[in-house]
Amino acid sequence: MGLREYLLKRLVHSVFVMLFVVTVVFAAVRSIPGDPARLMLGGDVDTATLEALRAELGLNQPLYIQYFRWLRRLLTGDLGESIRTGEPVLGSIVQVAGPTLSIAALGMVIALVIAIPTGIISAVKRYEIEDYLSTTIAFFGISMPAFWIGIVLVLVIGVNVESIPTFGYTPIDEGIGPWFRSILLPSFAVGFPYGGILMRMMRSSMLEVLNEDYMRTARAKGLSSNLVLFKHGLQNALIPVVTLAGIFLAVVLGGVVAVEIVFGIRGLGRLLIGSINRRDFPLIQGTVLLIAFVFVLANIVVDLLYTMINPRIKYGGGD
Template sequence: MRRYVAKRVAHATFVMWLVATTVFFGLRLIPGGPVRTMLGQEATPQAVAAMRAELGLDEPLYVQYVDWLVDMATLRFGQSLSTSQPVAELVGQAAPRTLSIALLAIVVGLGVAIPTGIVSATRKGEPLDYLATVTAFLGVSMPAFFVGILLALVFGVWLGLLPVFGYVPPSEGIVPWLKSILLPGIAVGLPYAAVVMRMMRSSLLEVLNEPYMRTARAKGVSDRVVLYKHALQNALIPVVTVAGIQLALVLVGSVTVELVFGIQGLGRLLVDSMLDRNYPVTQAVILIVAAVMVFTNLAVDLVYTVIDPRIGYGGNQ
């Protein structure tokens, strides 16, 4: 087990280095640059050269790359090129807003997907199954930002029940905080729920049709015990895989939904920094999102042993 974890951590570290390298050089291949964005197109060559020297952009590219890698390894993200604020401070202000939406989306998604998938699988061919299947297909086909627009229109504009713009921190009250993230969280969580629900239904149907399930029923084991003690545990293994991988959908959905609801989270920070060619901020946000995705996949693999202890890792347990 230790050897497996060490191997996966090493692999995740390599992936992060690859992402960091791609982001660093990819940003610098985009036409234009932060200096022209900051000074404008009318700036003189002397002013541009002076600003490049001040920002350290006149150094050879490989020198900038090595210095940046060292800074990343020591968690020094530098300063914003446009505001001179520490990047860590900007990220620290934006991250709680994105995490609030993402966590609520996960709660909503799993809270809807797991029970609905179970009901759909145990009532195959019945009206509830058809309703759940059609709803899931609609959820998969609609992106989070579109769901957010519909929710804002119905519950914010027409009914006036919930705010549709801005974010309230928890320090100003739990209820106002929940109200400010409820619509964005549901908008991100529903497409997530649709994908997980379909996998839950398919996986549970497959397990329920296994010979040992029919044998258990033939021996007089109640349907409830068959479902919750035997079938559900085995059915959850592929569901955990899909749910973990689909966390990328939650993160991407949070980014787009923040723009719809006017929330200054990581998504808005990333878009603004890319438009300004703000290299340090853009690089930091992309790396943070990539790290969440990479290490979430690692955590999903480790959760397998909790769900099913029979699963081993090449004999190194």
């Protein structure tokens, strides 16, 4: 199967996945207790005023009509308007998506930078001091919540390193340096725990690869240890790690919520929590839909990376 055919197949599959997500999100949001109209008007309001607002917001219509109206608008790229502010949902999301996506992306880079080298060292130096040290760091990362790591970083770095901010976000259009410094600590707080998980996966995968027959054959042919390790071993050991990293990207987006609060950053997490508290259905749906889209896109990218890591892997599982 060629690249074009494979991408077409994955895109068609992604459309059905997103349709399923859209349906589940719509149903889940409508199951949240509370009436948006009553929350907007307050508890002491007469029935006529309440029903008039519900009719204005389209909340008095049957759920299936609300669903198909939203789906029709979605197909044109229109996510609707916020119930609370009346602003376009897409615009509200774009305003706060930058910090969250920046932190999540850099967090995944940090996680991989931590996981791949330490996982390789831990596998090659099995049961030696390097292995125990790497494993200890990994378990520390796994056991510590991201928000707790963020608090520690604020207390330690904020006091001792003035050049690295511990509060707020600087947009990238104000300079790459200030932008990078503003997301460095929250990204590390997000990436370190997942780096520990990926490190354990990298270690297990590398240990399995090192015991394969083709690795022993390569060493028997007199190839250097580094060539055997990085040319033959790393190609196959990275596959499960990259797969897990693609899955973690969506999880990281969810994990950014608490970290944004610690560092005083207004991102998708705080927008989602606020919209849930206000029962702002269109805003909730749009935010969750964006996270689902990033997850689907990340999995397509991961599949494309397989052939870059190991050219022997063919699209569609062919030989």
